[in-house]
Amino acid sequence: MAKKSNINTVFNSESMLLSKKSPFSVQEAYKTLRTNVTFSLPGNDCKCIGVVSAKRSEGKSSVSINLAISFAQLNKKVVVIDGDMRLPTLAAKLRIATNKGLSNYLAGNCDEIPVQHIEERNLDIITSGNIPPDSTTLLESDVMAQMIDLLRQEYDYIIIDLPPVTVVSDAIILSKLIDGYLLVVRHNWSETSKIDETIRQLRFADAKILGFVYNGKSTESKYYKKRGYYSSDYYYYKKS
Numbered sequence: 317m318a319k320k321s322n323i324n325t326v327f328n329s330e331s332m333l334l335s336k337k338s339p340f341s342v343q344e345a346y347k348t349l350r351t352n353v354t355f356s357l358p359g360n361d362c363k364c365i366g367v368v369s370a371k372r373s374e375g376k377s378s379v380s381i382n383l384a385i386s387f388a389q390l391n392k393k394v395v396v397i398d399g400d401m402r403l404p405t406l407a408a409k410l411r412i413a414t415n416k417g418l419s420n421y422l423a424g425n426c427d428e429i430p431v432q433h434i435e436e437r438n439l440d441i442i443t444s445g446n447i448p449p450d451s452t453t454l455l456e457s458d459v460m461a462q463m464i465d466l467l468r469q470e471y472d473y474i475i476i477d478l479p480p481v482t483v484v485s486d487a488i489i490l491s492k493l494i495d496g497y498l499l500v501v502r503h504n505w506s507e508t509s510k511i512d513e514t515i516r517q518l519r520f521a522d523a524k525i526l527g528f529v530y531n532g533k534s535t536e537s538k539y540y541k542k543r544g545y546y547s548s549d550y551y552y553y554k555k556s
Contacts, residue, residue, distance in 0.1 A: 333409070333437075334382040334389075346386040349529065353383070356526045357495055362468040364476065365526070366399075366494040368487045368518075370510035371480045374502040375531040377405045380477035383498075388438040392472040395431060395440040399476040401451040402484065404444030406477060410434060417445025421463065422454040429463055440471075456489045464493045481514040488521045496526040503532040 334346055357363045367380040384396040398406040407414045416430045431440050448454055467474050478487035518525055
């Protein structure tokens with residue numbers, strides 16, 4: 317049975333999507349993450365960021381959404397893509413209709429890139445679409461590469477939520493299209509052997525690892541206590 321933690325409780329709630337009402341510690345942690353990503357990928361051109369984990373239930377989808385929201389709060393033009401076409405979650409977390417999405421576009425079932433705009437988040441999203449029989453083939457297609465090229469012309473940041481690296485090869489396949497990967501690890505859940513294997517696979521693909529997002533650690537800081545804050549979720553970025 318999976319070990320329960322605060323992160324599991326918090327991110328099952330739509331209310332914990334990043335906003336001005338989020339706990340101060342969460343807002344500050346995402347600002348730190350956003351800043352470190354910016355410095356790790358310098359330049360004014362569009363950046364394509366892949367968010368991965370070693371195994372499931374590490375919080376990568378929530379990190380993908382909230383990092384995208386964090387950039388959008390700076391009035392950056394951001395699109396987040398649900399690239400986990402096997403077990404998609406972004407549409408449910410954002411409470412939007414799936415409609416046609418990534419799989420439908422890559423399979424040639426829609427003429428235009430199926431971007432949905434979320435006005436209250438100042439954010440665009442491409443949902444996963446219908447679950448395909450072979451997502452790997454779709455991701456490694458020329459259509460996928462062409463789509464990313466088109467999106468680079470329109471956005472400041474493309475953030476792709478990808479399947480766990482040790483489960484399927486989908487995330488590795490996109491290494492040539494992605495400028496850098498964030499690896500999400502979860503307190504009291506991630507396994508060192510699987511993290512090592514994830515890093516090995518990414519490096520074998522010559523992928524750039526931007527760093528780690530340490531997720532789900534409950535901390536109580538004297539700094540926050542004095543100001544009435546309690547940090548139940550903490551994201552830590554470490555340059556690899």
